[in-house]
Amino acid sequence: MKPKIRLCVEHPLGPGQPVALTREQAHYLFGVMRLSVGATVALFNGRDGEWSAEVVDAGKRGGTLECREQTAPQGSPPDLWLCFAPVKKTRTDFIVEKAVELGVRRLLPVQTEFTNSERIRRDRLQAHAVEAAEQCGATFVPEVAELVRLDRLLAGWDGARQILFCDEALAGQDAPLSGLAPGPWAVLIGPEGGFSQPERDRLRGMDAAHPVALGPRILRADTAAVAALVLWQTRLGDWQ
Amino acid sequence: MKPKIRLCVEHPLGPGQPVALTREQAHYLFGVMRLSVGATVALFNGRDGEWSAEVVDAGKRGGTLECREQTAPQGSPPDLWLCFAPVKKTRTDFIVEKAVELGVRRLLPVQTEFTNSERIRRDRLQAHAVEAAEQCGATFVPEVAELVRLDRLLAGWDGARQILFCDEALAGQDAPLSGLAPGPWAVLIGPEGGFSQPERDRLRGMDAAHPVALGPRILRADTAAVAALVLWQTRLGDWQ
Structure with a gap:
């Protein structure tokens, strides 16, 4: 049972929203985890819930994901x-x-x-x-x-x-x-x-x-x- | 607030009971913690509660403590x-x-x-x-x-x-x-x-x-x- 790759980003998330990766994130996804174009990652930013996003561009120093659909609503722990x-x-x-x-x-x-x-x-x-x-x-x-x-x-x-x-x-x-x-x-x-x-x-x-x-x-x-x-x-x- | 030094030993513990130290214990007490003859240590063995014990012999490869008085009864966590x-x-x-x-x-x-x-x-x-x-x-x-x-x-x-x-x-x-x-x-x-x-x-x-x-x-x-x-x-x- 492989855990889903989840990434916390700064970008707003929404339908079709492109998300540019930092160098570190690109290294992690494409270098360490060996993902390539077409792979799916879960994104969240602390405001817009969790989204599944597809790798549309994968490079050594960067890359782009594109949000597909919301997979979890934004949650918040108690105060x-x-x-x-x-x-x-x-x-x-x-x-x-x-x-x-x-x-x-x-x-x-x-x-x-x-x-x-x-x-x-x-x-x-x-x-x-x-x-x-x-x-x-x-x-x-x-x-x-x-x-x-x-x-x-x-x-x-x-x-x-x-x-x-x-x-x-x-x-x-x-x-x-x-x-x-x-x-x-x-x-x-x-x-x-x-x-x-x-x-x-x-x-x-x-x-x-x-x-x-x-x-x-x-x-x-x-x-x-x-x-x-x-x-x-x-x-x-x-x-x- | 210095924590009391506590040592788990195999020996039975009781009034006046001498306790011989292993090489590792002697190294810890006298080498690392710099205790010398007359210092007090807390001992327990899982059966006889906790005892205060005095260093009566301190060497590089061994040493002896002597039990003075029981400082806590034997406890046991729930089953x-x-x-x-x-x-x-x-x-x-x-x-x-x-x-x-x-x-x-x-x-x-x-x-x-x-x-x-x-x-x-x-x-x-x-x-x-x-x-x-x-x-x-x-x-x-x-x-x-x-x-x-x-x-x-x-x-x-x-x-x-x-x-x-x-x-x-x-x-x-x-x-x-x-x-x-x-x-x-x-x-x-x-x-x-x-x-x-x-x-x-x-x-x-x-x-x-x-x-x-x-x-x-x-x-x-x-x-x-x-x-x-x-x-x-x-x-x-x-x-x-």
Whole structure:
């Protein structure tokens, strides 16, 4: 069972719409995947749903596809953000990939007191999100925001967006996830060292923030991100 | 906040019990982590809980710790198995690590019709499970079984153990996870290509097998494993 080739593009998509390929896309389709004129590819751009498109011109440095018909409507994950402290490269990539698969609207890298990385490669993480969307059949790619300090993020927080705050200090205690109201949400995951006490106090003082325990064992930051997203999706999101 | 060094050993643990280190353990504690005589380490063996132990002899090729006091009782995850088709190396390692953190009793690599790997390094995966338990504060290490063909595994299946069968053909449909009975369970995850139709028919014909949908998007095998374990743990396991 061969997976359908899916490509995220910038172009508008519609009946008969020609789509010019970038050099990288042409290399991938014609060099790596060995497609030739007449082959079919699935395209999406985050706005116009998924379209089947035919290769009408294939070159080494470019090429053109032509949209045939819409194969899926434009979808959108629920209004859920993932705010996460960047960890090691592989694990950060992993968090981005998993968040796209599980379904989030926006990815916000946050710098907490115990976060080691002081910078991220936003463009690389965004490309990683695009790749994950191509792989998992999504028609939506979450935006990866610039790294922001947690205190600044919380200072400007819109109280209408509730925060699921994963506090490893609660490991083994009751998960109070029942009875939470629907609406805009954000899952907040700290770094491997957890949140600092001032950060924890600050969050506990916010009406919008709801601490949650993720089972009795200590989870790595990437595991906690996936677990919290699954919990949210099954209780309040589109997995219900 | 420095993480406590935890070490999984074979020895029995008890008050005053001396524990001889292997060459690798000595290298890790004294070479990598730079511990010396008098330092404290946490030990567990999967049977006697967690003990604090003091370094009483430190050498290049070995050393001795002495147990002081029990710091945690022996724990055990719920009676949950994870049966998974091995995927690429990194992702298989990831499945093992996450399963230990999320809490499973046993790991069973299964060969399905669409599984690419025909062999696994059982010892390497077991070592990976040990390392994950050391990191996540667990006192229990799940056993990694030898690779078994899915048809053989199902032919000898004990009907008292229910199977949560993650069927990506159900993506977007209702997840019927409510109303499932407690007891011994196994989560079953297929390879990237999914289950074959005969495998799917076989599972659908088993009273013990319960198909489950994991949201509207297509998940990679490793994401599906984590998602299914979180679902199970929050509904039937020790995350309730």
